[in-house]
Amino acid sequence: MVKLGQSSFRRILLSRILLLSVPVLLVGEYVTYRKARSTLLETARLNLTESAVRKAETIEQWSKSLKSNLIGASENSMLQSVEPKDYQKFIAQLGQRLPAQVDCLQLTNVQTNQVIASTCGQQPIQSLPPKFWPPVQQQQTLLDEKSVYISLSWPLQRQGKASSKKVASGAEDFPDASKEARDSQVSLVLSAPVYTRRGNTRQLSYALSLQSALPVQTSAPKGSLAGYTVAIDQDGTILAHPNINRVGRNIDAEADADRLKSILRRAMAGGQAFLHLFSFERNGVELLAGYAAIPSPSTRKENSKWIILAVSRLDYALSGLEEIQQVLFNLIVGLVAASIIATLYLSRDLARPLEKLRDYAQTVDTAEAPLAVPENFQIREFNQLSEALNSMVQRLRSWAGELEIATKEAQVANQLKNEFLGNISHELRTPLNGIIGFIQIVRDGYCDDRDEEMEFLQRAHDSSMQLLNIINDILDIAKIESGTFSLMLEVVDITQVLEDAIDLQAAQIEEKGLKLNLPPPHDPIIVHADPEKLKQVFLNVLSNAVKFTESGSISISVRLEARTNSGSFNGSGPENALAQPSERIGNNTQSDWVVVTIKDTGIGIDPEQQQKLFQPFVMADGSTTRKFGGNGLGLAISRRIMESMIGSITLHSAGVDQGTAVMISLPVNQQSSFYFHSPDLAKEKETFKSYE
Template sequence: VLLVGEYVTYRKARSTLLETARQNLTESAVRKAETIEQWSKSLKSNLIGASENSMLQSVNPKDYQKFIAQLGQRLPAQVDCLQLTNLQTNQVIASTCGQQPIQSLPANFWAPVQQQQTLLDEKSVYISLSWPNQRKPKTNGEKMTLGEEDFSGATKETRDSQVSLVLSAPVYIRRGNSRQLSYALSLQSALPVQTSAPKGSLAGYTVAIDQDGTILAHPNINRVGRNIDAEADADRLKSIVRRAIAGGQAFLHLFSFERNGVELLAGYAAIPSPLTKKENTKWIILAVSRLDYALSGLEEIQQVLFNLIIGLVAASVVATLYLSRDLARPLEKLRDYALKVDTEAPQAVPQNFQIREFNQLSEALNSMVQRLRSWARELEVATKEAQVANQLKNEFLGNISHELRTPLNGIIGFIQIVRDGYCDDRDEEMEFLQRAHDSSMQLLNIINDILDIAKIEAGTFSLMLEVVDITQVLEDAIDLQAPQIEEKGLKLSLPEPHDPIIVNADPEKLKQVFLNVLSNAVKFTKLGSITISVRVESSKNSPSNGSGESAIANNENDLVVVTIEDTGVGIDPEQQQKLFQPFVMADGSTTREFGGNGLGLAISRRIMESMIGSITLNSAGVNQGTAVMISLPVNQQSSFYFHSQDFGNEKWKF
């Protein structure tokens, strides 16, 4: 692990240093390019300014020599030579570097006559290159005009080995109303390049290449003037030239640019060529450094990592020998506890170890054991619930078989009596056929309930919501249950008829809910009464307790609450939570006595929730009656809506 960590650290450090070197070399190339560009512009502007100097209007040759000497001291850029040449005789009349001309002046490059008000510009400067072997060597007695170090850090010897620019500007002498071309002021300056890059330097030495691939500046004088086609890394150098001309400023690795095959990093940038005014002619400036120089900081990192590994290994060995006993004993105790945890009398988990991590492990082990025991209890409960569900399934199949068989037997019996001609007259036949029809409708209702609960479980149950009067739907449901209520002799208390209460609901499904609740109230009430009330209340006062869940807890509309209360057999509070689950009935004996399939309330709950309503059930206990509350939001947009606190003050007996 330590070796892998060392390798990863080393690679990360190397990549970081390499990325830093690449970025610095790219920035260095840009700075070097800007320096050379500013250098050439400075030479041009200073030369133009010097050619307009009034001292050149003198006719005394001594004044010219004095002016040239003073000019060399004032120029901000490094100048190797200044000369003033008589264009009529082509003789040097003033110089800082001997009488040998530094440049062959072109014929007819400048206009022979110039108007008084005309000023010179950069286009008036004639520029050429001077290669190292063309330059006149200086004698030991000659001195530089400026110091031996220029702003780039290159010494006189290194400047003598590089290409230099020779710039010439015309000097016009006033003759009446015009100025006559008389002299040419020339200066020579070597490229301001850095020819060495010490170890650890991220600036790099300078290499300059023109657009044609000719090397203009290089630390090795033998490479100056060569074309990159002759270099071993020609393809990569050409790639640099193409990218720089296209405006790129980046870096590239060079593998064979030095004779010894040392890998190099080169940042590059381009500047307009000082030799021409063409915009597409460029010089490419490179900042080059050896890769091992750029990554010299890795040596210290390697030494630190090596010392760290040795120290960690030694410390690990000592710590392992010293802590082996303290580590082994707690592990043995925890092992013994884990082996005995499934016994009938499990021991307490070992704690209070000297090492904090073992205490944490002990707590984690104890927590895991508690979770396992909790999961075991949950699994046991789930097993019992599965057994109960299986029992409920069997009871449901038995009950539903009975519920289906009873009306089906009635249908078959009544039809056989009529078919076999056992009826005395037509009225008796119609009576048996009516009973067969009633049994078939009962059978159809059971099948519809089964289909509805199947659709609900499959998620395909749908409603057709519309604006309806809930009191009218309730009245229709009461009318359908009225014969059964009258037959059992039950007292029915109803609210006084009032204005409509408008809700958004599916009228058929809402009627089905009312019929399910009324049917249960009639079915499970032998003696006593059924009370129905209607009230409108704020949604904040909507009851959320009891059996069932409120689907309108967050609804801000007023609610209409229909309460159907009976004095029947009631429901055990422990059984009330189960009644809204499919196939569940409160008591098998009750079901066998009164009939039913256990689907009505489950379907009713899903219907009410789909209509943004709710259905809840409350019962104080067995033989204490049951109250079912059905709630829906009132449609306040309807013109029929009005607010009332209670419609149940006036009761009437059916």
């Protein structure tokens, strides 16, 4: 029931939105305008600074090019071979080959100061200095830039009485490429000596001179960020300006003299930046100038520089603001209209996101559930709620997936342990039955003589040792799994430990008729290791090689490798890439490692099964009826032993019936021996590393 004083939701919403949105939009428009202006201004400053640098580089390259061309022309052999009457033709041809910026080219007799040949009349463009060049050129002496005499030609000097001609004060009135623009700028006049051969000497005869106006830009159209060019020497004399009447004046006579002097100081110090000029133009227009300095092309004095300015009117640099203002006005009108329209739909739009999230939450565990949580709402809180709901659903799914994986892993582990129990019962029963049988035969007196009795006792002893080895393996893996495995590290010769292990397996190798390829005699290689555990690793690998090789050979090699920071070995051979030690020793960038490779020609291993062999209870053939026997613990124990000694063991086989190679690696040249015992193997390794 409607009560007095109450208003509709839509009316309240409309009034509140308009009261809040319109001022906010106006403030936003102002802030945007100021930001756009500051961005355009910063862009203009950077562009004018870069333009000044480019203009300075252009003038510097122009000066060097003029000097290079003039020196090359003065040493042209044509000046030596043609007759004096043909000099005019040579000068005309030379003028066509030189850059277009060269306004005049003259050949002058240095003795009489008479113009011999010219492209711009007979009036000398430069008064030649007396005794500037040596009268005789030394043999094998080439001209360089120091041989070029340089002077400045001012536009008012060239025009003479014509200097009273009116020149517009605005930069935009001077097209860059016109003759008028070049005549309104200072020109560089360069002269180089021409030596001609007289007898056995080369004597100074002529001076080759050229005149070229500064390659400056005298116009800066609206919107251009290149700016027009102003050049000032280090004494403050204006060398180039769009207004000819200001060329040759000193900046002390300018209204903005202090700011111009500031530019000179900064540029002379190597600065490349920008500055605002407020009174450089007669009409008071604010200017923006970027500046850079170059070595003076007109003098050989050290630290003499020209300052090149790229100048643009501030309103020209910010001409894009007019379009931005129009866009902002249209935008504010559109936003106000859109706010009114949006208010009409807001009541429905506020409820719709909640309905979508509710529907998803109610159907997430059903077949009708959408694939993803609804998102991309216009209201931040709804998006946050959507993200939270999505995160919760993802966590639940992740936990379900992890639980499923853990269940499968537990099933696999249970299956492996069941297989292991079946295998180990077979492995335990076989030697135990043998022991019982041999002892019963001896006890019951069925032996014919003492030798046969000793033979049965020896077999019982061998079976008991086999049984003891199986029990030791089980105890070792139990200690490893519980973290109570211990080592006694000491300085040992790994080659001697290897020889001891080979001696223990020599009888079995000979019994199977296998060929044993041993490494050549090697100097002792000292490592820090537990000799008994290291021998156990060698015996495990050798035993497997003998067990799984029916015929062929077993090859053993020992080599030293250099290990780098990347953890790789700097060696060669296909097995080199497999010998990747799992740990580093200290912070050494490179250390020596010894790598023992035991390679057989046996049954090989499927590549997909190779990584599994280092897991406890896993064999390539897991059934109790397998042909070769074993308990699946040897390689797992060997890997943990090697890792505890900061070494590694890796295995590689090209495939079934392709043989197997096992690489055992240890660092050499360690410095101490000690015994450690820790319930945590990871902590044991960390302790070893920190001790080193």
